Amino acid sequence: MKEIIIQENENNQRLDRFLKKYLNDAPTSFIYKMLRKKRIKLNSKKADPKDKIVTGDTIQLYLSEETIDSFKVKNTYVPQKKSKLNIVYEDGNLVLIHKEAGVLSQSSKKGETSLVDSFISYLYDKGEYDPSSERVFKPAICNRLDRNTIGLVIAAKNYNTLKGINEAIRLKNIDKYYKCLVKDELKSNLNLEDYIVKNKNENKSYVTNEKNEESKKIQTNVNILKSSSKFSLVEVELITGKSHQIRAHLSYINHPVVGDYKYGDEKVNKLFRQKFGLKHQYLFAYKLRFNNMPKGLEYLNGKEFVDNMDEKFINIENALFY
Incomplete structure (x- = not known):
């Protein structure tokens, strides 16, 4: 019998989820079978897969060392070459x-x-x-x-x-704000509510105003910061967070993000690549605000963090709006 004592970094999660990570090469069916047969217990008692484990709990594995070793792929982490954070x-x-x-x-x-x-x-x-x-x-x-x-x-x-x-x-307790440059002039602030469908084969999302079995509701708030007859600099508040939501949603209303080669305008993208060297979308996740954070993270409540503006974006903004 092998006994596991739950540590701080394993606290407050479902028993089955812990076991799937601990016996990371074992079929899920094997783990559930061992729980049913009481070959795996929690605090020496019969356990349910949904039981929550906390620091100090003990899990008993009534399995041979050979079986445990065969289902447990060891952590062979090797530090990688990395860019400076x-x-x-x-x-x-x-x-x-x-x-x-x-x-x-x-x-x-x-x-x-x-x-x-x-x-x-x-x-x-x-x-x-x-x-x-x-x-x-x-x-x-x-x-x-x-x-x-x-x-x-x-x-x-x-x-x-x-x-x-x-x-x-x-729970939407972290407010996420983006700055982006879009094609054409926006006349007013927008609170957009539509539906989005992800095409995994194309790795592309499509927005529609009709709900269907595959679609998910999205909400995107758009506030104008600066505008001209040809472009608008906007702040986007992401209410829902689906794949490519901002890019697909703005393209859907005919204000695609400048520099976006998947959802954008080819002529506009070419112009900005040639004039400013912009090779990617002008989309910047620049601000986070924390609210109603859970126990242990309460000190973040009310705090707002703002990232420094990219120099290339600053140059583009100055050229367009000043």
Whole structure:
């Protein structure tokens, strides 16, 4: 019998989810079967997959060492080459990082480097992450930005922070604001409500005003900051956070983001590439505001964090509106 004592970074999660990470090569059906047969217990009692585990709880595995080893892929973390993090804010629980254009928030396949890889290496170098002492937790980012969108990304140093931030995002307790340059003049502020469908094969989202089985409701607030007859600089408040929401929604109302090669205007993009060297969308996740944060993160309530404007964006803004 092997006994596991739950640590701080494993606190307050469902038993089955912990076991899926601990026995990370075991079929889910095997884990549920062992729970039913009481070969896996919680605090020496029969356990339900949905039971919450907390720091200090014990899990008993009535399995052979050979079985446990066969279902447990060891953490073989090796620090990677990484770019230097541009840190906007840091405390004991989280880091707010400025993500550059062209950087993946999280890698989707082997061999790719990403912001989360750089973040993990950063904590490893500081001595704040020891993979050998962590059984299931790995530092992670909480909000993703598209590869060519720049701005603030929230990265969690521990499990409770990761869980708390993700819950706050789900409950819309973290206000997210973007600046973007769009084609043509906007006449008034907009509170947009429509539906979005993601085509995974094309990696592209489509907006419609009709609800269907595959669509999800989206809300996007657009406030004018500066405008001319040809372009508008706007602040976008993201109420819902679906894939490519801002880019697809603004394109749907015929005000595509400048520099957006998936949803934008080809002629406008070419003009800005030639005149300003802009090779990606003018979309900047520039501000975060925290509200009603959970226990342990209350100190963030009412705090607002603003990222520094990209120099290329400043030059474009000055050329268009001054």
